[in-house]
Amino acid sequence: MTLMNLLNLTHPQHRRRLVVFSSGILALVIADIATRRARPVLHAYNLGAFDNEDFERKPEELQQMDMPDVVLMGSSRARYAFVPDAFEAATGCSAYNLGVNGAQTVEWLVMARQLFAERKPRLVVLGVNAGEFRADYQPNVGARFLFTLGDILESFAMEGFSRGVFAPYIRRQFGPSWAAYEQRQQVKMWWQEQLEFMLPYQAEAARSYRRHIAELYPPEDREGTAKGYWHPWIHGLRLHEFGRSEEAAVTRVPRFSEAAVTFARFDQFLGWLQDHGIPVVVGYIPNSPRTEGRWVAIEPRMILTIEFLCRARGVPFLRSDQADLPRENTDYLDEVHVGWPLARRMSRRMAEYVEALGVLESRTETTASMLRSVANDR
Amino acid sequence: MIFSSWIFAAFFLVVFTVYWALKTRRARHVLLLLASYFFYMSWNPWLVTLIIGSTVLDYLVGLSLMKTEAARRRTGLLILSVVGNLGILAVFKYADFFILSMRGLLTSLGLQANLSTLSIILPVGISFYTFQTMSYTIDIYRGKLRATRSFLDFALFVAFFPQLVAGPIVKARDFMPQLRTIKKFSWENLDAGVVLFMIGLTKKLLIADQLAYLVDPVFADPTRFVTRDLWLAMFCYGGQIYCDFSGYTDMAIAVALLLGFTLRPNFASPYLATSLTDFWHRWHISLSTWLRDYLYIPLGGSRLGRLLTYRNLLLVMLLGGLWHGASWTFVIWGAIHGTVLVISKAWAERKTGAPAVRGIGRYGNLALGWALTLLVVHVAWVFFRCQPVMAQGALEPEPTTLALQRAAYFVTHLFVPAEVENPVWLMNKLPMLVLLGLMVCFQAYDEWTRRGRPGLRLPAPIAGVGYAAWILILVILSPENANPFIYFQF
Numbered sequence: 001m002t003l004m005n006l007l008n009l010t011h012p013q014h015r016r017r018l019v020v021f022s023s024g025i026l027a028l029v030i031a032d033i034a035t036r037r038a039r040p041v042l043h044a045y046n047l048g049a050f051d052n053e054d055f056e057r058k059p060e061e062l063q064q065m066d067m068p069d070v071v072l073m074g075s076s077r078a079r080y081a082f083v084p085d086a087f088e089a090a091t092g093c094s095a096y097n098l099g100v101n102g103a104q105t106v107e108w109l110v111m112a113r114q115l116f117a118e119r120k121p122r123l124v125v126l127g128v129n130a131g132e133f134r135a136d137y138q139p140n141v142g143a144r145f146l147f148t149l150g151d152i153l154e155s156f157a158m159e160g161f162s163r164g165v166f167a168p169y170i171r172r173q174f175g176p177s178w179a180a181y182e183q184r185q186q187v188k189m190w191w192q193e194q195l196e197f198m199l200p201y202q203a204e205a206a207r208s209y210r211r212h213i214a215e216l217y218p219p220e221d222r223e224g225t226a227k228g229y230w231h232p233w234i235h236g237l238r239l240h241e242f243g244r245s246e247e248a249a250v251t252r253v254p255r256f257s258e259a260a261v262t263f264a265r266f267d268q269f270l271g272w273l274q275d276h277g278i279p280v281v282v283g284y285i286p287n288s289p290r291t292e293g294r295w296v297a298i299e300p301r302m303i304l305t306i307e308f309l310c311r312a313r314g315v316p317f318l319r320s321d322q323a324d325l326p327r328e329n330t331d332y333l334d335e336v337h338v339g340w341p342l343a344r345r346m347s348r349r350m351a352e353y354v355e356a357l358g359v360l361e362s363r364t365e366t367t368a369s370m371l372r373s374v375a376n377d378r
Numbered sequence: 379m380i381f382s383s384w385i386f387a388a389f390f391l392v393v394f395t396v397y398w399a400l401k402t403r404r405a406r407h408v409l410l411l412l413a414s415y416f417f418y419m420s421w422n423p424w425l426v427t428l429i430i431g432s433t434v435l436d437y438l439v440g441l442s443l444m445k446t447e448a449a450r451r452r453t454g455l456l457i458l459s460v461v462g463n464l465g466i467l468a469v470f471k472y473a474d475f476f477i478l479s480m481r482g483l484l485t486s487l488g489l490q491a492n493l494s495t496l497s498i499i500l501p502v503g504i505s506f507y508t509f510q511t512m513s514y515t516i517d518i519y520r521g522k523l524r525a526t527r528s529f530l531d532f533a534l535f536v537a538f539f540p541q542l543v544a545g546p547i548v549k550a551r552d553f554m555p556q557l558r559t560i561k562k563f564s565w566e567n568l569d570a571g572v573v574l575f576m577i578g579l580t581k582k583l584l585i586a587d588q589l590a591y592l593v594d595p596v597f598a599d600p601t602r603f604v605t606r607d608l609w610l611a612m613f614c615y616g617g618q619i620y621c622d623f624s625g626y627t628d629m630a631i632a633v634a635l636l637l638g639f640t641l642r643p644n645f646a647s648p649y650l651a652t653s654l655t656d657f658w659h660r661w662h663i664s665l666s667t668w669l670r671d672y673l674y675i676p677l678g679g680s681r682l683g684r685l686l687t688y689r690n691l692l693l694v695m696l697l698g699g700l701w702h703g704a705s706w707t708f709v710i711w712g713a714i715h716g717t718v719l720v721i722s723k724a725w726a727e728r729k730t731g732a733p734a735v736r737g738i739g740r741y742g743n744l745a746l747g748w749a750l751t752l753l754v755v756h757v758a759w760v761f762f763r764c765q766p767v768m769a770q771g772a773l774e775p776e777p778t779t780l781a782l783q784r785a786a787y788f789v790t791h792l793f794v795p796a797e798v799e800n801p802v803w804l805m806n807k808l809p810m811l812v813l814l815g816l817m818v819c820f821q822a823y824d825e826w827t828r829r830g831r832p833g834l835r836l837p838a839p840i841a842g843v844g845y846a847a848w849i850l851i852l853v854i855l856s857p858e859n860a861n862p863f864i865y866f867q868f
Binding site: 013014016017019020021022023024025026027028031163167170180181184187188191198199201202 | 384385565566569805806808809838839840841842843845846847849850853854855
């Protein structure tokens with residue numbers, strides 16, 4: 001009834017309301033289009049876009065290529081530790097690094113569902129670390145980049161409701177529909193720089209933030225990765241990541257609980273792959289010896305739990321301890337991410353393990369010769 | 379769940395839609411009551427039992443008062459209600475304050491005091507809803523109101539979510555009659571409600587939360603700042619608390635209006651007041667009228683002679699200060715207001731009978747009154763703001779004396795230049811002055827329309843674009859995380 005009243009345009013008040021409403025909506029639409037057009041400029045203020053761009057870039061890249069034989073999965077630890085070339089050299093099978101910053105058990109599961117339901121790799125190699133099984137983990141990164149409605153509801157059922165998860169999910173749904181909201185922080189910083197005469201401190205802060213992003217992610221590094229892999233040391237950027245070493249030095253010791261939902265999610269992930277006939281091998285990516293020392297109270301127990309879950313599902317698990325893979329603090333980018341030489345050694349070791357298991361049946365003569373050369377290297 | 383959060387927007391959208399879809403008054407009231415309890419439980423689910431307890435007590439006392447004519451029994455019932463409500467306040471809000479004060483007193487007398495605090499969580503809005511329920515029983519006792527038989531209506535009056543946690547304090551005789559009729563949807567209410575909500579949001583997000591960036595570091599350690607910065611921080615805090623509280627009130631009134639209810643205004647351009655009495659007619663009006671009706675007048679008001687009037691004024695302001703929080707700094711804030719009110723009343727009485735000043739002299743008097751009022755109010759705000767700080771990991775707040783020292787240093791060095799070695803450079807002075815200017819504009823416009831002058835009415839297309847720009851500015855400039863309202867702690 002009331003809506004019908006509003007549509008009765010003979011009443012001057014209703015007519016005014018409609019004009020105000022429609023001109024307001026039109027202005028918001030124009031602001032939205034302007035923001036979309038300005039995205040290349042605004043992007044310079046968006047650290048998150050570069051920090052987590054792999055969440056969007058890697059799945060897209062993988063979908064556009066022929067499904068590789070081996071998909072190497074994990075968090076940023078696997079992103080640095082698993083070198084596809086080393087896998088290919090050792091196994092003769094094509095490989096792709098799907099390691100993504102911030103991805104943990106739930107994100108692996110959701111990515112697998114989205115990417116492997118139709119096209120299956122011959123093998124998934126998952127790199128894990130105790131830090132990805134912390135009891136207080138909430139999948140807010142997944143909610144921000146991956147979740148569908150089903151995923152978010154499942155997360156509430158398993159991890160419980162959390163604003164930290166719900167808010168980024170809503171932002172993701174809302175963002176594409178209203179760029180001016182999604183990009184509001186970048187718009188703000190852009191304006192602060194323009195209004196320097198009035199906001200000198202804010203302008204300086206915005207400018208230094210933009211420069212910081214440009215230094216962290218130089219334009220030449222943004223052009224893409226080879227088979228999903230990128231490492232700063234390859235590009236001579238040895239100091240690139242060390243800027244964060246202070247932050248890493250105080251890396252929180254993860255809270256351990258056998259009943260943590262992260263373990264349940266990990267088991268769900270292994271189960272999903274098995275149900276879809278995708279073989280999986282799990283390898284532990286160790287922290288630097290210094291962090292191992294700090295985490296000594298919980299890390300061995302976490303590794304045991306991970307190994308137990310793998311065994312229960314018949315999934316091979318490689319521990320990568322010091323005897324198996326000798327390493328020092330200087331082999332690391334920071335406390336938890338491996339440097340380039342160690343990454344190559346770790347990848348070879350993992351590939352050998354896979355080979356020894358015989359999960360990749362077909363092998364060419366070239367592969368065999370590569371394997372011999374790897375053995376000689378060691 | 380605060381008004382300036384997205385979660386509240388989602389909550390209210392659901393309530394608003396279902397509310398107007400329901401056809402019966404009873405169904406709507408059930409919805410509003412459930413929504414109100416849900417709203418309150420989003421802070422702490424268990425503390426809703428306090429509201430329910432208070433509601434049951436005063437509902438039953440109200441019905442019993444209606445049934446009896448016996449004076450002693452009626453007085454007994456009133457005492458039961460007052461003691462019950464004040465008892466809740468005493469335990470949940472003031473117990474630790476009394477314990478700490480007692481401990482301090484005993485220690486200063488050289489006695490051993492092993493009194494430990496109770497560390498009870500302070501229920502949000504407790505001071506507001508207890509005063510509201512007390513007004514109900516007192517009005518029935520005085521014969522100004524008939525008790526309602528509907529528990530649903532009474533529970534809704536106590537817990538109505540727009541004004542539950544930070545007022546305005548609604549009197550039963552204003553609100554209960556509104557529950558007797560079924561509301562009809564009105565486009566005019568929708569227009570006014572949306573605009574008022576946006577004004578409230580602007581005051582909160584754009585002014586109060588931004589001014590806090592300048593205010594917080596100065597009040598945390600005033601010894602690191604020069605005198606000029608102390609003045610600026612003091613006025614910025616005045617702007618912050620006004621925009622924070624009146625912004626909340628605007629949103630509360632707007633939300634109620636969108637549901638068809640009318641709440642009385644709580645502010646009337648208070649910083650334009652030309653005397654402290656005038657200020658209290660314009661600031662937190664629902665509290666000042668409550669204190670007038672239920673404390674000042676029962677104490678005798680101004681009917682018992684000059685000295686008792688002064689006593690009453692002072693007492694009401696001291697208790698008003700204590701109402702705000704369990705701390706001596708609030709009491710001092712109340713004492714400053716009380717003392718200046720007494721002085722100005724005595725001054726006005728001295729002037730009684732003198733010929734009225736006309737012409738330019740009148741304007742001069744008004745300007746002087748305005749400047750002095752503004753100064754007193756803002757100096758008093760320093761004590762209001764300097765609260766004992768709870769250090770991270772500490773079980774108890776710092777001693778009140780430290781907070782008082784900070785406040786005393788602050789006020790002293792407003793007038794005596796502060797000699798600071800390597801003072802902290804206060805940033806963003808110009809943007810903060812712009813925000814203060816914006817606050818003044820809000821008050822001036824409010825005063826303009828309150829005096830019956832026509833409001834701003836732009837051509838429709840320009841108004842539409844203006845609203846869109848307003849929304850964009852709010853979205854872009856509001857802080858990433860919504861800050862709680864200052865008055866929630868009272």
